[in-house]
Amino acid sequence: MKIATFNVNGVNGRLPVLLRWLAEAAPDVACLQELKSPDEKFPIGAIREAGYGAIWHGQKSWNGVAILARGADPIETRRGLPGDRDDLQSRYIEAAIDGILIGCLYLPNGNPAPGPKFDYKLRWFERLTKYAAKMLALDVPFVLAGDFNVMPTELDVYKPERWIDDALFRPEVRAAYRGLLAQGWTDALRTMHPDERIYTFWDYFRNAWGRDAGLRIDHILLSSELAPRLAAAEVDREVRGYEKASDHAPVWVRLSKTSRARRK
Template structure:
């Protein structure tokens, strides 16, 4: 089973790129972030024609998450508990072939310091509480998406330039570590512990050509999924396509298509 996450940075504006990548990479499940689309304008017909079912939680500006699957799925949750006033579309969760998968778009948090940074930390705490409850289910679970966190200096080009950025602040990295320490495994680092691997390159300053990137898109796996992990890679070349997102798709491969037998 091949599972991917991709911050598409506008699902309608980048639809040709998304469809091209779906055809060439043929993932079984895809988590999308930053749809920038209200629910009623999500391109379901095109997604269906590409061979995928879809559930989505849209929003007009900047947010929005979706899960695409070649298999039928059951939606489990949209949004996180803990803040009844939070209307941002940043989390959706489904059951697919014995797998629970949560697709998330964690707040950027800039500028630091400020209310956006505080919102990021509060959202992180809500995610951590939910993640802990998922581990208690003793089921195969994946939490994937754009975490807007560079966990270590290995995950950023020239880390000294990012000390006061919300994606690299010590408080945010500590929150990510605390989440992982619940019992999750970072798939990329599990298979590539010492490699410089990036998933995002800014549109400015010729970042992609210089490989001046960041690793902010992550797969966190529950113990049952780690046992099945075969590969974890980034389709970096997609970032070089015309009119593409500033992120590249990240994907993992698990043994088998049915995960019910743990």
């Protein structure tokens, strides 16, 4: 089973990019972030023509998340992260697909930091951590995938010294990510590439793509039920070079049908 996450940076404006990638990569599940589209404008017709069923949680001009399943309709299990009834931002959606629960998330950016946006990011992260612990306790196959807006370590950013005060790299955020992993989640990409400088995002400015000045902020986390099935994890870097591309590249994992020996 191939599960991917892709911040599309506008699902309608970059629909040709999304459809091309779906045709070439053929993920079984694709988690999308930053739809920047209200629910009624989500391009479900084109996505169905591409062979995918979908659920989505949109928002005009900002945010938005969706889960696509190849040849199937995802069964929605949650819309919105619990813990704050007043939070109306579209940042979390969850579905059951082929016996696995998939949580698709778009964690707040948090800049400028410090400030109200950074405080919101930390609160959202705390809510995510509490919910993740609850789901792990159920001992069910679970995936958390999306744009976490966190560079976990210095290996995940091209020049760490330039990002010390950024909301994606501040100590509080990195500590929150470590705390999440400590519950028992496996960072799939880092597990398969423990010492590699590997990126998922390249800014549009300052020729970041051409210079390979990237960040690793898109992550796929596997529950303890799924981690032994991890067979591969990669970044489809070439997608960042498409015409009118998103500033993110898709990240994907492949899960075997049965448990495999863990990498050492």
